Amino acid sequence: MNKLTLLLLLAALPLGLLAETKQKPTLSFFGAQLAGNDEGSIPPWRGGIAGPPANYKPGDWHPDPFANDGVLFTIDQSNVTQYRDKLSDGHLAMLARYPDSYHLRVFPSRRSVSYPSDIAEQTLKYQGQARVVDGGAGIAGIVRGIPFPEPKNGEQAIWNMRLSYKGGGYRGYFTTALTAKDGTYELGVSGHEIEYMYGDSRSTLDNLNNIKTRAVMYTLRPAKNAGSIYLYHFLLNSRDEERRNWAYSPGKRRVKRSSMISHDQPMSGSDGIHIWDQGDMWLGPITDFNWTLLGKREMYVPYNAYQLHSGATAVDDIVQPKHLNQDLARYELHRVWVVEARRREGSSHRYQRRRYYLDEDSWRVMFAEHYDEQDEVHRFSEAHHINYYEAKVFYTTLDAYYKLDTERYYLRHVDNDYSPFDFSFDQNASYYIPGRLKMKAKR
Structure with missing residues (x-):
């Protein structure tokens, strides 16, 4: 492994977060350009948020x-031509569809992403060993870190997304909001309770057992589904099966293997607005598609959505007709x-x-x-996304799914009504077995 090298520009960074990879000394260990752009509108990466601010209390x-950042400018249908080259087709479609209300407030760019030092170490440890297998269905040779810091193709890039750092797991509640055209909504x-086996410090190539993520989901609302509990084992290699599902029904009081919603099937409770593989923005089998890496662009993206x-923002403040309240959304210029x-x-697939x-x-x-x-x-x-800085995890705080032909949308991961995710949550493997579901129902 090459000796770690600090660039003069970033000399103040922790040694573990700056690395001269085997490819280029101008990249971070996770493959991002360390420098900002020529115009100065994208800053250098200086390690991201180092830790919680003084006014943060755990659980808040x-x-x-x-x-203290102010809005630099607002993009709407009246000036969209000026910014078109840094907008996606999706944002252009939203601006055209809702010219009187949809807009993007652009703030100074803050490269807030940070990582625990051991993620840098593990990425370097496994450097060059990761490989995509079974036609894209799986990945081998790595158990922790970023598999392909410099992706050579679309499959490698999407595997980086699939295995992006999300901590070791978390416990938390979140709300979904199914909206109607008039802005009314059903919660x-x-x-x-989630454990990310890939990325867990206890995982090894020998003990991973093809399980990427274990998750338990408890339904509280709507009332007709309250008390249902689901257990999921998401697999690292989906060649033979994508995941394993079990469900506990409070009416029947028993646990059974549940049918598998997948691919482009509608997500339960979304009235067809959200399909399964949109979960986490991409949750489906990689083998449904051929993937092409089109390169990097500077674009206005949602970022630092604090x-x-x-907690001072209510769901009522967020939900409005046709799209979420864009006066609460923050956009910044970043490379993607x-x-x-x-x-x-x-x-x-549809x-x-x-x-x-x-x-x-x-x-x-x-x-x-x-x-x-x-x-x-x-x-x-x-x-x-925000940086959950107590854990150095860059993760979503709200996902919005728009179905443009119906002028309706669906929100997931809304966390304003409950305490934020607890990334210190940690359980052993026996917590995530079917035999424990009945016990969880009695809690």
């Missing part, structure tokens, strides 16, 4: 570290990897083309477009 909503509430996340997916021969925009610092999807057979944007999904 996260104070906005950039609360769903569920509790989640106002949407705030653009990855295009085209339906693979033999796939019956979308022939999709496009994903991956943040260069976190490998998280910022937004995605889903094109119909006429090659028009039919669905547009957008993720609003």
